[in-house]
Amino acid sequence: MCGIAGVYGEDLSKDSRRNEIQQMISSLQHRGPDGWGYYISPEIALGHARLSIVDLATGDQPFATDKYVISFNGEIYNFIEIRQELEKRGIRFKSTSDTEVLLRAYEYYGESCFEKLNGQFAVLIWSKVEKELLIARDRFGIRPLYILNHKERFYFASELKAFDTIEGYSREFDIKRLYEHALLWNTYGDHTIYKQIRSLQGGTYAKYENGKLILEKKYYELGNNNSYDKRSFQQAEEEFNYLLEDSVKLRLRSDVPVGAYLSGGIDSSVITHLVKENTEKKFKTFSIAFDDAEYDESTYQREMVDQIKSDHYTLNINNKQIDAAFPDAIYHTERPVFRTAAVPLYLLSQKVKENDIKVVLTGEGADEILWGYDSFKEVKMLEFWSKFPDSSIRPQLIKKLYPHLSHYRDERQYGMMKMFYEGFLGDFDNKLASVNIRIHNNKILKNYFNRDHNLSYEKDSMIKEMDSFFPEKYTSWSLLQQNQFMEMNTLLSGYLLSSQGDRMSLANGVEGRYPFLDHRIIDSLFSVNEKFKLNGFSQKYLLTQSFKNKIPKSILNRPKRPYMSPDLKSFFVNGKPTENVAFFLSDDLINEYKIFDLRFVQRFMKKFSTGVPQNIGYRDNMIISFIVSTQIANYWMKNPKKYVLSEDLLKIKIVDY
Template identity: 30%
Template sequence: MCGIAGIFHREPEKPVDPQLLANMAAIQYHRGPDGFGVEMMNGKGVGFSHARLSIIDLNENRGRQPFKSADGSLLLAHNGEFYDYQRIRTDLTSRGARFRTKSDSEIILHLFPRFGLDETLRRLRGEFAFALYDAKEDALHLVRDRFGIKPLYYHASDEGVVFGSEIKVVMAHPAVPRRFNNQGLLHQLMQVMVPGTTAYEGITQVKPGHVVTFRRQGLGYEIQDRPYWDVEFPDASFHQGPKSEEESSETVREGLTEAVRLRLEADVPVGCYLSGGVDSCSILGLSAAMRQQPVKAFTIGFTDAAYDETPIAKEMAAATGADQDILRLDANALYGHFEETIWHTERTIYNTLAVAKFLMSRHVREAGYKVVVTGEGSDELFAGYPSFRRDLFLHGLDDLPETERRRWEAMLGESNKLFKGAMLADDELDDPFLTDRVGFTPSCLQPWLACEETARDVLNRDRLGLLADYKPGHAIAERLDRAKLDGRHPLDRAQYVWSKTMLEGQILTWGGDRVDMANSMEARPAFLDHHLAEAATRIPPLHRIKDRREKYVLKEAMKGLLPKTLYEREKFAFMAPPATTNKDKWSAMMELAQDHLNDQAILDSGLLDGAGVRRLLAEAQSENTSRARLVQLDAMLNHMLGVQILHRKLIATDIPALAAERARSLGWIVKEPAVA
C-alpha cells in the first residue's frame, strides 16, 4: 500500500513541476514512509509521484515507483495489492514479458499492452487504485478497485487534472480550491454521502469499480467515467425453489479460505484484527489453520462494558492459540486523538470508533507489523446488520405465519437497543425518492435521513438558504443504478444500497484505509475479494438470514472454527460508546467543543449557526431527551466538531505551503533528473 499523485496538463507542451509532485508525495508521507519517487514524460505534460510502503519486493531501488514501460509509452503509479499476481507473472512470462522488479504493480505494464484496459481489469484481484498514462492514446486512466477499498480523488479544470490518494494531496496543488460545497457540508452533518462525491468544491472521487479516462482532443480534453464492475444480484426468481444449505456453506467456506490464503502472502509479517464478531474470528481461525503457528491478533477493548467485546475475543484467541494483544481505550484517549483522526479521514465521523481504529493501527505499527487481515465486508455479503433484518421482515417475508411474525417483531424491538438513533432509526422514515428507486427506503439510510432537520438547524443561515430546494434523498437515489435494483429480492436491494453508500463512504474510509494508512499500516479485508462477493450474491436470502439469525450461512460455514458462544449469539454492532450517555466521554468531548464550537470559531468558519449549535447542546444535556435521540445527537456533535476541524486543518490552512515544508523536512527535494 502506498500513496500516489499526479498532474495531467491540458497542454502537453506545458512542463510539470517535479518538486510540486514531490510535495504532493510528502503530504501523504504517512501512506508511504519507505521512499518516494517522481517521474515525468517530457513533452507530454504529465507527471506522477509515489510515496512507498514496502510490502512486496522490499528492495528500495528496484521496487521504486512510478514505473515506466520498457518502450517508454506507459507511466504507472499504483496504490494497493494485486493478489494472485505471481500466477499472472508466470503466464505473462510465457508470453514473452520480461519483468524488471518483483513488484506486483509491474504486471499492469505487461497486461495493458497485450490485452487492453478492460481485460486487464477483469484479471486483477485485490484492493487497488492506480493511474496509468498511455502516450500512444495520449490518455490518463484513473482506476479504483471494485468496492472502493483504496481511495482516489481528482480535480479537473480548464488547465488539466490533478489527482491523489487523499484530498489533501490534491489540495497541495496551488490551483486547486479549498472550500466546502453546500450540499457536501449538509451530507457531512447527516453522515451519509452521495455516492461518488466529496464535501469539497471541485474535488471528485473515482467511484468504486470505475475508470475515469481523460483523453486530450484538440485544444482540450474529454472525460469519460464508466464502470467496469458492480455488485450484481440475480433476479428474484433465481432464489425461488429449494436450495441446499450445505452447498451455500461450502461456497462460502471455499471462497473465504482462498481469499484469506491470498491475503496472508507478503514479504513482511501479517497479523489479524480480532473483535468479538464472527467475521474477524473466522479470519483468525482460517489464518491460524493455514499458518499452523500462533498468529498475532490485535483487539480493541473499551472501558465501557456495554460496548466491550474482549471476553469473546479472548475466547477465540485461546481456541486458536493466537498471540493476542489488547489495546484498551477510554474517553480521554478517544477524544484526545479526535483532531488527528479527522486530519486523516478528511470527512466527519459519527462515532469515535474511527479514533479507536486510528490508535489501533498505530499500536500495530509499534508492535512491528505493517499488514493485518480484517473482517470488513462480511456484514455486506451475508446481511449482518440489524437494518437488513428489518428490511427482510418488512419487505421480503409477506407469507409469514402470524406466530412467526410476532416473534420477528419482538426480536426487532429488542435488537441492538444500544444503537437506536445511529444504526437504526427510532421511527420508520419513508423518503419518496428512495422508495421510488429502491421500492422502499432502506433501513440503513433512515437514521441519517432522519438527521436532516437537525443538520439544517445547525447549518449557517446563508448556506441553508441556498439549500432550500435541495433533497438529500433524491441526490442519493439518483446515483443508484436502477438496473441493479429492479426485479431483485428486497434483501438484495437493501444490501446493494448499503454497498453503494455506507460501505464505501464510511466503513472503507474512516473505518478502514484512512485510519489504517494514517500509521502506514495495510489492512486487507478478505471478505471483499470479488470472487467471494460474486458467489455470495447468489446465495439465497434465507440462507443469509434464517430464523431471525443474521449471517447464518457464514456461521454454518465456519461452525468448526467458532466458539459456541459466538456461533449462537446475535450480531453485536462494533461501536465506541456515545459521549451523550457517558459522563467521562461527555467531558472530553466538551473540551474539544470549547475550542471548535465557540462563537468565534463558528463565525470564522462560516459553516454552522451559533444559535442552532447551542440548542443542540442544550438538548443533549436535557434529562427529557430519549436515549435514541441522545445517540443521534452524539453523532451530530461529532459531525459538527468534524466540519469545524476540517475547516481549520484543510480549508484555512495553506496546504500547498504545508506540503512544501513537509518535503523540505523529509529531504524529498527533486533535482534533475526528476527521480529522487
C-alpha cells in the same frame, strides 16, 4: 500500500511540475513511509510514496517500461497466477512486483485486464507513445482515488489533503453535498463533499487525452450476473468456505509479516481462525478494549486468542484518549463522521506499526455481503408487515429487531416503536426505499445547519439525480438486494472503508486487507437463496453455520451489535465540554465557518450541562460527532499541515524531457 498523485496538463514548466508533484506526495508520506519517487514529462507528472510489502528490493515506483509509466496504490493478490499466464505468452519481467504484473497485463490485455485482477487498487498509467492517461479503481472502491479539475489541469491523489498543497487552491465544502453526506453517511456516485473534487467510482476506469476526459466506463457492477440461483444450502456453503479460505490465503501473500485485527465478533474471529489454519508461524493479533464496560468486548477477544494461540496485543482505550485523538483522526478521515469509532482504530494502527507489522487482515465487508446490518432486518420486517398492514401479529417482530437494546423488548415502549415503523409501510415504490429509515433518522441534522443554506430533503429530486448511479437491473432486484447495493455503495466504500479502514490504518503506514471483499465471494453470494444470508432474523446465517464447530460458541451465539466507542461521554466531563469540543464549537468558530446555526448548537450543548445520561440515544451521539467533526474537517482545510519530503527517501526519479 501506498500514496499516489498525478498532475495532468501541459501549461506547467518542468520545475513547476516537479515542485507540485513533490508537494502532493509529501502530504501522503504517512501512506508510504518507505520511499518515494516521481516521473515528469511535458504532459504529466506522477508521484508515489511507497509502503514496501511485496518485492522489497525492486518494487519501487513510478515503474516505467519503454511505452508506459505506472503509479499504483494497492495489492494484486493473484499477481503470481497472472504473471505465469503472461510468461506463457512470452512476456518477460524485470522485477517480482505485482506493480509490474499489473502494467504488463495492461500492455497485453488493455482495459480488460481489470476484470482479471483480484485485489484492491487505484492506479495511474501514462502512455508515453499515445500521450494518454488511464486511471482505474478496484471493484468496490477499497482504495481511494480523487480527481480535482483546477485551472484547466487535472490533479489526482489518494487523499484530499494532497490538493491542499497546490498553490492558489483551497478546498471548500459543497454544502448541498455535505447535507447529502449527513443523510446517507456518504455522498453518492462520484460526488464528494468538496467543490471541484470528485471520486472515481469503484469498478471504473477513465481515459484522458489532449488535456481532456475522453472516456469513463464501468468494468464491474454488483449483481450484473444476477440470475435465479438453484444451489442448495450445502452447495452454497461448500463454495463459500472454499472461496473465503482461498481469499485469506491470497491475502497472506506478503514479503513482510502479516497480522490480524480481532474485535470479538464473528467476522474477525472467522478470519483469524482461517489465518491460523493457513500459516505455519505464530502470528500477531490486535484488539481494542474499552474502560467503559458498555463498549468492551475483550472477554470474547481473549476466548479467540486462547483458541488460536496468537501473539496478542490489546490496546486499552478511555474516553480522554478518544477526545484527545479526535482532531488527528478527522485530519485523516478528511470528512465528517457520525461516531467516534474511527479513533480507537487510528490509535490501534499506531500500536500495530510499533510492533513492526505493516499488514493486517480484518473482517470488514461481512455485514454487507451476508446481510448482518440491522437495516436488512428492518427492511425484511417492513416488507413482511406491509403485505398485511392491519395485522396485529406481524408488527410484534419489532421486539426482536435489536436483542442488545432493552427498550425494544420493553412492552411499555412497543406502541411508540410500532408508530415509528408504521410510517414506512407504504414507501416501497421508490429506489431509496432501503435507506428510508437512515435518511429519516439523519434528517434531524438539517436543524443544525445555518438557515442561510436553504437546505431541504426532496426525495424525488434525489432519486432523479441518482438514476445514473443505479444499475440497470436495480428495480428487478429484491428489496434486500437493493439494500445491499446501497450499503456497499454509500456506507461501505465512502464511509466505513474510508473513515475506519484505509485512512485509519494508512495514517500510520499499515495496510488493511479484507478477505470478505473478494469479488468472487460477493458475486457468489449476491443471488444465493436469501434465507442463506438472513434466515428469519438470524443474520449472516451461512457464516455462522459454516463455522459453528470452529470458533467459540459464545462468539457465535452473542447478540449482534455494531462496533462502537463512547461519543458524548468522551466529549463532556462533569457537564462541561472538553477543551477540544469547547474550541471547535465555540461561538467564534461557529460564526466564522457559517456551517451551523449557533443557537441550535448552543441549545444542544446545554442539554448536557448537568452531565451525559447513562442511556443516551443514537441521535444525540450522532449529532455531536457530526457537528464537531465537520468543524474539525473545516479547520484542517483552512489550516493545512506543512510537510517536508526527505530527499534521503528518493528512490525513483525519471525526467522525460
